[in-house]
Amino acid sequence: MKHQYKIAGMTCNGCRSHVEKILSEVQGVSKVDVSLTEKLATIEMENHIPIENFKKALLEDGGSYKIGMLDDEMEEAPKEKSVSKPNEVGKFYCPMHCEGDKVYDKAGDCPVCGMDLVKQTPLVQTAQYTCPMHPEIIQDKPGSCPICGMDLVPMQPTSSEEDKTYLGLSKKMKLSLLFTIPVFIISMSEMIPNNPLFQIMDLKYWNWVQFILTIPVVFYTCWMFFERAWKSIITWNLNMFTLIGIGTGVAFLFSIFGMLFPSLFPVEFKTAGGTVHLYFEATVVVLTLVLLGQLLEAKAHSKTSGAIKELLKLAPTEATLVVDGVEKVISIHDINKGDLIRVKPGEKIPVDGKITEGSSTIDESMITGEPIPVDKTKDDLVSSGTINGTKSFLMIAEKVGAETLLSQIVKMVSDASHSRAPIQNVVDKVAKYFVPIVVLISVITFVIWWQFGPEPKLVYALVNAIAVLIIACPCALGLATPMSVMVGVGKGAQNGVLIKNAEAIENMNKIDVLITDKTGTLTEGKPSVEKIVVKEGSEVDVLGKVASINQNSEHPLAAAMVNFAKSKNAKLQKVEKFESITGKGVIGFINDEKISLGNHKLMEQEEVSEFKAIEEEVIAAQKLGKTVSYIAINKKVVGYITITDAIKASSLEAIKELKRQGVEVIMLTGDNEKTAKAVASELNLSDFKASCLPQDKLAYIKNLQAKGKIVAMAGDGINDAPALAQADIGIAMGTGTDVAIESAKITLVKGDLLGIVKAKNLSHAVMKNIKQNLFFAFIYNSLGIPVAAGILYPFFGLLLSPMIAALAMSFSSVSVIVNALRLRTLKL
Missing domain, CATH: 3.30.70.100 (Alpha-Beta Plaits)
Structure with missing residues (x-):
């Protein structure tokens, strides 16, 4: 049951x-x-x-x-105090995302893998100001000092959390070296003939010096590794630090025991002078090298989130507010919707809005990835973070704070950076058994060397068993995927490709069919009325009624008709009982007259008479790629209106490249067969289907998926939302509706098909990078562990020192991060 x-x-x-x-x-x-x-x-x-x-x-x-039970009213159980919501300012997360989106209030180490928690990049930057004479005065907006009256000045940005982590580890590293180097010199000096140190005092006393110098390294600078190891064992979340803790802990305790009770050890463990071979130098050198690895990782981590930081830098901290003709500098956090803002030459645009006076060229490369500045004039939209050219203009604020495009981009990039790719599941399964297997191999290594190794057998057994524990690096496996995803998502954002999660990156690389809408996707999405043909009545009167109906519609074609009517000075009237019929058109009543405007399906639905009388004229226009809407009043056709929408210059180039990569490009449009065929022929599409309702697009995608196809869908309208959600990868044009963008896995800020080519190339590069990381991590462990166990000794007489093993282990995870950082140089 x-x-x-x-x-x-x-x-x-x-x-x-x-x-x-x-x-x-x-x-x-x-x-x-x-x-x-x-x-x-x-x-x-x-x-x-x-x-x-x-x-x-x-x-x-x-x-x-x-x-x-399902009908129970349940309250959320109390959470751990340390846990909070993802992406909150000041929170910390595990770079390996062991617990998904779980974050913590304080810095520390991950309870699963033991790695240092990384601080979330704050999604809002707040400018702070201080008085040059009274530094205790700090506020979030410009003004004057309440003590001396001087103008407040911006404070210098403080070091980031990554810098603090790096500086803290750097301090410990220097201290470790201070104690480790003398221990290493004392130990290695035994190889020098007539050792000068032994002329000062005997080896047994130098052993005590090594012990004393080892204590600060074990119990202060590197104590965190033992804490993590202990936590991993009691929670049974075995990880890299389990191995490090066991290996160095055994070496340290063995050395203390050997120093205090040498008589209990067999001869093969002793030197010619009767003292036991100690491993204080191996302990401190291994721990110090692991600390070096952590130090390098901390430095590298700050670079992986560099894309988010660069995006945050795009937002200015101040804006010029205009009130009753008077200009005043304010913090961007004080801007409200409807405020009038002056943007001066060279300034960053503070919020999203519309130009109300003036014109300029805007550098939008940081948002769209396109280097050529865009001309903007009155009524054009501008986005926060973009840079004004050489002219000044006034704009009205329409979206502020978290609503701005830049804020949404930053949030999307941050969320995607911390998501998990499906390929990570394979890694998780391997990692689950990795540490127990390594411990088992270490035990087997000890037993084999003890039974079959050369004298001193126990010394060889101990050293090689420790080397096996030290060289294994599960964190290199764990970091392989998230590091590539984080850097790749940031790279996409800098090129106008916004990726919702890591799964989208992985699936985008697999697509073999791209379904695309026509209007606003293949075409500019800026339709204009070419002409209106009226068979009965006054042209201006009919045009006025058409525009009145379309005032209530959000469709791009509707806006084109309204603008055309206004240019002809047509009178707009009150509309009652307005209804938008998806995929067909619109209807409404004006002065008790029923106005129907749409395609032939709407005419048939509304039982409009004689609309076929003008069908030949309509078909002729459709064959030229025009979109035509019938006009009917009281169920009688009175004319039609012809609309053109230019094909985007980039569409042909993008489709050609996608087909070269083996992707079929199919257009599904609500437009008629003739218009759709003309566009498909011009763009050399793989296939097309016309007169599609939202449910038709949905069914078409399901049918392709049933055949085993991996389908991407690109669209920009509300009617595309179901198909975008059904597709393996939904791709929304950033110029489209919020509903389409919300339903999609990938959003293209600029809104053309070349963005899909960029997304495909990025996906391929990221997946290739992940596979490289996983290959190196698997190969490293597959080769390193047997070498550490002594597999080369029978053939070449080679053994791997635990110190060399520690160096190799430390650099393995760093190499994974460095390889991921190569994606920052990728050209899309």
């Missing part, structure tokens, strides 16, 4: 997996499936299990989660 229950308290995929595990361990349960999005648990059981059993299991786990 199968039952469904509500679950409260889950915040991330890690929570979902944990709840699934707890419930599956309840006696009598055969299968559990927990949905994070629906907050539901579907539990299969042989016989009915009382819900109290599940409640007890969750309560014993700590009470963070609650279970109830």
Whole structure:
């Protein structure tokens, strides 16, 4: 039998997996499936299990989660104090995303993998001002000092959290070197003939010096590694630090024991002077090299989030507000919708809005990725973060704060950077068994060397077993995917390609069919009325009625008709009972007359008489690629209106490149067969389908998917939203509607098909980079572990020192990050 229950308290995929595990361990349960999005648990059981059993299991786990019947009113269980929502300012997350979107209030290390938590890049930049004479005066907007009256000046930006982490590790690194180098010199000096150090005092006393110098490294500069190792063992989240902690811990404790109780050790463990071979130098050198790896990672992490920081820098901190002709400098956080803003030459545009007076050229390259400035004049839209040219203009603020395009881009990039690609699931499965297998290999290595190795057998066994533990690097595997995703998403944003999540990156590389709409996707989306043909009545009167009906529609064709009517001074009238019929047209009443405007499907639906009398004229226009709408009054056709929409110059180039890459390009449009055929022929499309309603587009995509095709859908209208959501990859034109953008996995800011080529190239490059990272990580561990175990010794007499193993391990994860950073130089 199968039952469904509500679950409260889950915040991330890690929570979902944990709840699934707890419930599956309840006696009598055969299968559990927990949905994070629906907050539901579907539990299969042989016989009915009382819900109290599940409640007890969750309560014993700590009470963070609650279970109830579907009709229960449930409150969220109390969360850990350290956990908060993703993307909040001042929060910290794991760079390997072990627990999905889970974030923490304080810096520290991940409870799963042990890596240093990384601070979220704040999604809002706040300018602060201070008095040059009274630095204790700090405020968020410009003004004057309340003490001395001087103008406040912007404060210098403080160091980022990554810099603080790096500086903290750098300080510990210097201190580690201060103690590690002397230990290393003392230990290696044994190889020098007539060792000068032994002339000062005996080796047993130098061993005490090594011990004393090792203490600050073990218990201060690198103590965090042992803390992480212990935490990983008690929580059984085995990771890199488990191996480091066991390996260096064994070496350190062995050395102390050997120094204090040498008589308990066999002869093969002793030097000619009767002291035991100690490994204080291996302990401190290994720990210091691991610390070096952490230091280099901290530096590299700051570069992986560089794209978000560069986007944040686009937003200015101030704006010039115009009130009653008087200009005043204010913080951008004080701008409200409807405010009049003056943008001066060379300034960054503070918010999204419309130019009300003046004109200029705007550099939009930081948003669209296109280097050529765009001419803007009155009534044109401008976006925050773009840079004004050499002229000044006035604009009205329409979108402020989080509503601006720049803010949405930053949020989307941040969210996508912290999402998980499906390929990561393979890595997770490997990582789950990685550490236990390495520990097992280390034990086997010890046993084999102890039984079959040369004398001193136990020394060889111990050293090689430790080397195996030290060289293994699960974090290189864990970082392989998220680092590439983070850098790739940022690179896309800088080129006008906004990616919603990592899954979209992976799937975009697999697509073999692109479905595209016509208007606003293949064409400019800026239709204009070519002519109106009226068979009965006054042309101006009919045009006025057409425009009046279209005032209520958001379709681009409607706006074209309204603008045309205004240019002809046609009178607009009040419309009643307006109705938009998706894929067909619009209807409404003006002075008790029913006005119908649309395609032949609407005419048939409304039982309009004699509309076929003018069909030959309409077909002739459609064959030229025009869009034609019939005009009917009181169920009688009175004429038609012809609209043109130029094909985008980039469409032909983009389609040619996509087809070269093996992608079929198919147009699904609500337009008529003749117009669609003309456009498809001009663009050399793989196929097309005309007169499509939203449900037709949806069905067409489902049919392709049933045949095993990976389908991408590009569109910009409300009627495209269902198809965008159904497609494996929905691609919205940034020039389109908010609904389309919300339904899509990828948004193209500029809104043309060349953006799809960029997205495809980016996807290919990111997936290639991820596979390189995974290959290097797998090969590194596959080769490094056997070498550390001593597989080369029988053939070449080569062994791997634990210190060399530590150096290799430290640089393995750094190399993964550096390889991911290469994506920043990618040319799309």
